[in-house]
Amino acid sequence: MQLTVWTYEGPPHVGAMRIATAMTGVHYVLHAPQGDTYADLLFTMIERRDARPPVTYTSFQARDLGTDTADLFKRAAREAFERFRPEAMLVGSSCTAELIQDDPGGLARALDLPVPVVALELPAYQRKENWGAAETLYHLVRACAPAPDAVDKPADGVPRCNLLGATALGFRHRDDVREIERLVKQLGVQVNVIAPLGARPTDLARIPAADFNVVLYPEIAGTTAKWLERAYGQPATTVVPIGVGATEAFVDEVAALAGVDPKAARADGTARLPWYSRSVDSTYLTGKRVFVFGDATHAVAAARVARDEFAFEVVGLGTYAREQAREVRAAAKEMGLEALVTDDYLDVERQIADLQPELVLGTQMERHVAKRLGIPCAVISAPVHVQDFPARYAPQMGFEGANVLFDTWVHPLMMGLEEHLLTMFREDFEFHDDAGASHLAKSRSAGATADAPSAAGEDAVVAVAAAPEGDPLWSDDAEKELKKIPFFVRPKARRNAERYAAERGVATITVETLYDAKAHYGR
């Protein structure tokens, strides 16, 4: 058993729902008890979808057990088919139904429906959401694709690719697809099929007709792309175009696969990040200490972009995606770090509290942690929140995506800097410590009281922040001086002074010690 407060990923059948919901003409019959319908709200509320996910839940109850749950499944599948007339059907079990072993695949086959029926085996007690999405896409493509000798490839000499991996409830998938489609079109490459987002089963059948595949999110499209390569000899891209450098490398890779000149897309001219990063007012970004956490693709990309395109110092890198831990470990090693691979958000919180970064690039979970710790944060990866589906166009990928990264990552820091300038005038009646930073709404005074009743996360933080016994004491003067330091570097200054004093056996920290430590650790 694993003790969990918040989870980074849902169960694997939610991954399957993300595929079904992304597509048109697919219906998923899920053998599940009534409560499992909560998953609908992920799509209707968080993503604000205007239609119900195409999922029928059998809603079995305790009184059905041992009598007719299999029958209930068959009836639900038949009625769902009649009502929704899908072009392909997915059938499977949620965690509870997995235990009663009704075999939805076999039951659905017995119905002899006139459309492809894909039976999903998604072990709920071993696997998670992204894996479930990857498996579902793979099995669905396999079920719809023609035999290799029956593939109808157009002979017009126009290079064609598929864009694979964008799903419902994906972090900025909606906009990434549009940005990358624009990019490959600039190269004169035609987009054959985008899947699963917006595709029909008949579109999946056309996938093998393309020359190669663009794997947007390896977590989701990796399995499918590998199979397509084996079965149809379609090569796949390996670069994920997040950041300017990676987008250029991606353009080169696509151009090479398509046999075209990359110039058209490289000189695209929409990338503002390089100039914005070089412009003088970005100087203050230099060496900002950032902590990066997310799914493997976004975490690795963000760490690289942070280092190479923002001149930040990456002080921590991690992922909750154990399946892709190797990539993250390699990327961390290259940066002289040890990757944090965990799906326990308390571990992540502990590391953030230890490292005291100046910026956190993480998921919604880290956003909460950063808020509690008073550290600026930008969200770079799923799990998603309603805020991650902005009304405006906001891709993460491609040149426009890099522009979005610049704005989203710099904004919380810039606000922090302004607060810093304001706090120079400490006695101002509006700008005092208790007022808190306006951009970290309620994170200090109000937030602190709201979260106060001995919350789990708070405890963990307090435990970390509390000084171990035998630590140096602070003189009143030093405490006062410390308060003059801007709030967002104050914890670091305190920590440094304490460490400096402890290492030198200084019993009381004075104003002198504070500045000694500053000189000692200053960069």
Place this chain on the structure above:
Amino acid sequence: MTAVATRTGDPATCDAPEIRVERGQREVFCGLTGIIWLHRKIQDAFFLVVGSRTCAHLMQSAAGVMIFAEPRFATAIMEERDLAGMADQNEELDRIVERLLERRPDIKLLFLVGSCPSEIIKLDLSRAAERLSTRHLPDVRVLNYSGSGIETTFTQGEDRCLAALVPEMPAARDDVPRLLVAGALADVVEDQLLRTFEALGLGPVDVLPPRRAGALPPVGRNTRVLLAQPFLAETARALERRGARHLPAPFPVGVEGTRGWLEAAAAAFGIAAERVAAVTESGRARAATALAHYRDELAGKRVFFFPDSQLELPLARFLARELGMIPVEVGTPYLHRGHLADELALLPRETVLVEGQDVDRQLERCRAAAPDLVVCGLGLANPLEAEGVTTKWSIELLFTPLQGFEQAGDLAELFARPLRRRARLKV
């Protein structure tokens, strides 16, 4: 998938609307969701769900939309090795509880909450709770109940939780009649109602659940139970087993419901209805003023309820009788004929009452009925809005203080706002 029409058998309610029973796909939360308000209500209790990743994901998805503070709940996620017998589940559970209590020394009451998977594999949480209680008392008491979706729907989770508390309640020692108000209410509402009882000279009054686990009220044969919520079938049964007597009453929603509810308690304590009328006069007058603002807006509007919290009947009764709305169909996951007898009698006879759910059929009926306002869960609201239907999230009705005279206007506002918004929007 199946629909059976039944007429309530009791001749006293033969004027009450007909109740259809429907079975099919449900679009409701399971009982685990009750933890989201219960963990805020009983402030030194912790809820440990023994379940799957789905349970944890449900809790955070449902809570994520609704609360932002740190939770006093968690999930012990069962993994393959637990199910394959490679790990002793009881040892695993003990280990997790140890870790939890170490980190949270403020916990005085720990609920082990059963889920669909734990029920299916027949993990005996009552024995686990007993074992853990023995180990951790007097610091921590460990209890268990099931919030599984195969047995409980949404608010029934609270019912099971309160029912689990009943055997722990001390026996009432004297022969003084006591009033016990059962059902979690927002603190502000609870305080208002308690003040009213005090003004009536009615007491002693206890509440279940108490705000602190150590303050469980006594129960005995002189206890009179007044239900504050319509979903407490098991709790009432458990209290009755301890000798308490249930006071039939409408629920304290709206002016009429609140008055009837107070009168039922007053009558049981020998206090005249005139006294209730006098004590509640100013409250009723304020409620009337507040409701008057909304009557023009809401009167004649047709409302359709999808099943959610079992609060549907009292709400429909309030909307019909105090605001002149027309309940077209009122769906409810479960309908306790006994506890809701007063509500059934007050509902307009032509109201279609549906117990249970077959969501696709219900959506068809809803579209055909073309109501002015649909009260439904989060999975249905946006899709219906996209079809041009005005909706009210039912979940908010459970998280907003709405009982009592002072909240009647707020309650009306919840139904009026979506309609007003739609009328204002020019996009």
